[in-house]
Amino acid sequence: ASDKILIEVQPFSAHKIEAPSNKVETTLSELRAHYLFMYRMRRMEIAADMMYKAKLIRGFCHLYDGQEAVLTGIEAALTKQDSIVTSYRDHCHHISRGGTIEEVMAELFGRSTGATKGLGGSMHMYNRKANFYGGNGIVGAQIPLGAGLAFAHKYRKEPNVAITMYGDGAANQGQKYEALNMAALWNIPIIFVCENNHYGMGTAEWRHAKNSSFYTRGDFVPGLKADGMDVLAVKQVVSYAKKYALEHGPIILELDTYRYHGHSMSDPGSTYRSRDEINAMRTERDPIERVKKLLLANGFDAAELKKMDKEVKKEVDDAVEKAKAAPIPPDHWLWKNVYAAPANTELRKVDGGYNTPDYDPEYKN
Amino acid sequence: ASDKILIEVQPFSAHKIEAPSNKVETTLSELRAHYLFMYRMRRMEIAADMMYKAKLIRGFCHLYDGQEAVLTGIEAALTKQDSIVTSYRDHCHHISRGGTIEEVMAELFGRSTGATKGLGGSMHMYNRKANFYGGNGIVGAQIPLGAGLAFAHKYRKEPNVAITMYGDGAANQGQKYEALNMAALWNIPIIFVCENNHYGMGTAEWRHAKNSSFYTRGDFVPGLKADGMDVLAVKQVVSYAKKYALEHGPIILELDTYRYHGHSMSDPGSTYRSRDEINAMRTERDPIERVKKLLLANGFDAAELKKMDKEVKKEVDDAVEKAKAAPIPPDHWLWKNVYAAPANTELRKVDGGYNTPDYDPEYKN
């Protein structure tokens, strides 16, 4: 299983930088890990979809299925000392940064055992210890935030980068350009990752972006484009970008990907794109199928794969059940952690009374 | 005086567009008009400087001396049906759009005869009838506003463009990039004019912009760079850009210029740049001297020039005196034109009473 497998990924397109080699090495055990991780994400998001339809989840819920290779490839190239921040489409980041599927499901159900104790919901998951800074509901806001995370790495002279992930729609945001300029002026080790899934909500990229070659839109900031449906391509380009960013500062990666579901649960996802398009993606470019084929072609045991699948399904089913059984947050949690130093602060309640809030990040009291 | 004079201006630099010819034609009478207009601006700004120092002007006051060729060249290429909007550095625009020096001085003195009746002050002059939309104190805000003006021209199928003028500092603003994208998607006839005077307040361009070739920063939007100290170059490039914008949509012009004064009156303007640099600009690139030399070299009567200068000085002196003598705005003007339809509106006064505001754009009552 540790034998090297040589693979040619789709060549990278480059803007003001030399592209890395498209010949990558992998092993069966690495492929196995990618497969497992992506399949876990996939099953989790499918479960979320079902639970939403069963009305166990409220509000917005943005699913990541189809895009799994992006995050998987990124994490394969980073350490947990590298910081990451993303948009509202953040369930899988919670997992990749060390959280559990149960925590995600419990959060979606609004339970006290959730990723953010039922306070944050679908769009607001974090893992401070593993340098995952959210989950952000405001399109584009995570871009300067990510530059700020990278700024901190540099300020503290740490050998780490930050990654900010945003969509093709967000790529038009002015704050992206402001962040690019400062990141370049200050040589901040930030990787701007544009997850181009070709639609910002219901708007196709050509309708929202005059130039939809997003890797070229940094002007003075170099960019690379990779197949975001191929975890090995993503890993390769992110490894290369991390090295570049630590030495030279910002770089943009455009990762060409696709979301299978609608934008959020209220969007059927089929009015502004054709069923054919979606089906073609699923059959021709699915990131999980791609790794599965590679595994089998290189002699991985099909039975073992089946077993893995079964285990994942069980993990997700169990997570859903446990999350369902978990208690809702107690009422007094409402008043926790509005401030880290709540001295002299009283917060007004609906009834006109006041509450003395506390700072209790462990939710002990 | 109507004999054609052929001149080679500095060649234009181009981004994603073919540059116009740098061979331009002019006449003595055109040169005379440019000279006169620029000299009027120059003397007005010098007067404003003196009056500020004499404490007749309050608050911010941003002078345009050094940059006269930019506006003069622009206006020579446009009609008053083309819209224009600029930053706080707007005194001269009031003149170029048909206002008087007296109105500018009176505004600076806070008089009722001022460009905006003493309400707006230095940064807020307008001429709606001549399609001058201000004067804006917020860096960058005039950029999408300008695109909106152009949008209106297109919406009404008028054969006109809008021009938005902003500094090198403002060129980093995110809203510029947002406006560029929409202008390009919608083919809005807008000319983005970056007046590159090489400093945003005390920050040199290389310290605030990673790429200070501002004409190239529109990515998909073409750009041209011209010598902004040469009125004929400016006129040539703006004429070309107007034609382009009407046919194809947005275009960026970077006009290389210089402000002689500090950023505003509180800035001596000499801590972040050398006296040598300023002197070199004045002696080698002064836009007025350039035209003066051309006039004389082509046989314009030196005595006539002297007479013009004298008349301009008198015009400015008279304007200052008249403005000084003008009445301050009456108290009740405080409550006019907060709303165009003030029905049912009462505005609270300092003393807790209420005022019934009126809409009175002629200030008749």
Add this chain to the structure above:
Amino acid sequence: SEMTVRDALNSALDEELARDDKVYILGEEVGEYQGAYKITRGLLQKYGADRVKDTPITEAGFCGIAVGSAFAGLKPVCEFMTFNFAMQGIDQIINSAAKTLYMSAGQISCPIVFRGPNGAAAGVAAQHSQCFAAWYSHCPGLKVLAPYDAEDARGLLKAAIRDPDPVVFLENEILYGQSFPVTPEVLDKDFTLPIGKAKLMRKGKDLTLVAFSKMVGYCLTVAEKLSKEGIEIEVINLRSIKPLDRETIVNSVRKTHRAMFVEEGWPQCGVGSEIVTVIQEHAFDELDAPVVRVTGAEIPMPYAANLEIQALPQIDDIITAARKLAKK
């Protein structure tokens, strides 16, 4: 007949687009997608892409473009998918739209409507639940409207579009699907409501309840319930938060001597604090008890349903407070 708030808004837009070709709509997903909340359904098909413009997700930019076009005399209706996102463009709303008529000495007006859902929806957590009524109504130069029912929605939106000033039009997502009775008059294509006038929704002698948007419905329910206990509540629907109809409020309080304000937004410097202040300024000697405000809890909005409920005024909260106040 009955009409949902969604249809009321949609028909108002439709009629105003038909009436005045200077009116156009822009915003994210307003066209091909038919509106994130379907308020603009059918309008792209009817009026074409020049008048119903899909924008990229660039609020600062499209808000500024809209304002610029209004300076030039067009009448944009600028949709924010929710008002939370308008913060990215708020500088253009305040510094450009609200102040330019004054700064230009009356030369340049700004006939624009900024509209979209405001405040809490259901389960959308802290970044998507903020009420901006207090912020916008703080600022002279703006008018701020908040419809409650279908009549309000039609009458106020049509008035807002015809108005020559910048209007911030605060809708409520939860009300979109709610149906209300409408008279033929309300359905008339020239039906408008006056800006700056509140509506007395229900007469009563014991207590004045003031609210806007969704909370008007809660107050009406409370009034019905407490009526059975013999407490007769007068309910005022603000409709217009700026200008504020002080007269209607104060006249009611002069009669009832007891007043209460309900809002979903945060308390400090909220709309409620202004209403309380206005009442005590104008009817201090008429008051039998302090004016009461029932507001959203002073916290970012939590996600979990059980917590969210406690973060927002519920009918029972209003009943409890009203009963207590009536007895004072």
Add this chain to the structure above:
Amino acid sequence: SEMTVRDALNSALDEELARDDKVYILGEEVGEYQGAYKITRGLLQKYGADRVKDTPITEAGFCGIAVGSAFAGLKPVCEFMTFNFAMQGIDQIINSAAKTLYMSAGQISCPIVFRGPNGAAAGVAAQHSQCFAAWYSHCPGLKVLAPYDAEDARGLLKAAIRDPDPVVFLENEILYGQSFPVTPEVLDKDFTLPIGKAKLMRKGKDLTLVAFSKMVGYCLTVAEKLSKEGIEIEVINLRSIKPLDRETIVNSVRKTHRAMFVEEGWPQCGVGSEIVTVIQEHAFDELDAPVVRVTGAEIPMPYAANLEIQALPQIDDIITAARKLAKK
């Protein structure tokens, strides 16, 4: 000894930069130019370009970068040249800085100070004169401070920088050059003031005057003057607008039975409306007269000096209102 507010702020920044290497400053012209208003004078030279960072004029971007770095544990002091410009970045202040601790269930705090001049200066007209105290204090998750004198400036700024929460620190340009007496205690490098506590500036039995920032000075002058007429005014300097020290205010009103609030900002949903409301909620029965507010006029700021004067509370306005109130 005496100290200007400028020097108080400058020395506070200097000491906190020296004390904690996580503290850094960023903003426009804070470095080489020494600060647009010279608040950061000398700091670039002393601490270097890594800790005193000049930014381009891109408020949304640098505000977001600052917030991100605070999430990661740095302690940025983010200067806005004036708070008017912070509107370009206000989404990051509200949606990222203020709400993330709560949304992240206590995981990610945001130790940041947003500072700069707020409100009216002299002759800078409508776009450069807005007071944002009401807006920011509306929002839970933020703390909002406004110093009046040199003691406040030092004690509050140092407390703000050491505080683990996002603090909006509202200065006043006109006060920068003003000198105030300072004790050795105030000059101590560990001098801080508690956030959330108002300061009783002057005792009095007839009337309570509450204010923040520059208006505190006006109120003190008025108190001196009216003292000669036999009216003894108690003056409260809020210092902290959020959290609000209700206790100090209400205790004073319980004693004087008459209260008045003065601010330069606009009235509707202003800080004054909150203060009036709090007083009537907590001391209604103690009041001998309605609480009075004296505020900036409800208009965009005009430029001309004679109009500007009328748009802002003057000492005479406060005297007139106080005299009237004392007699009620």
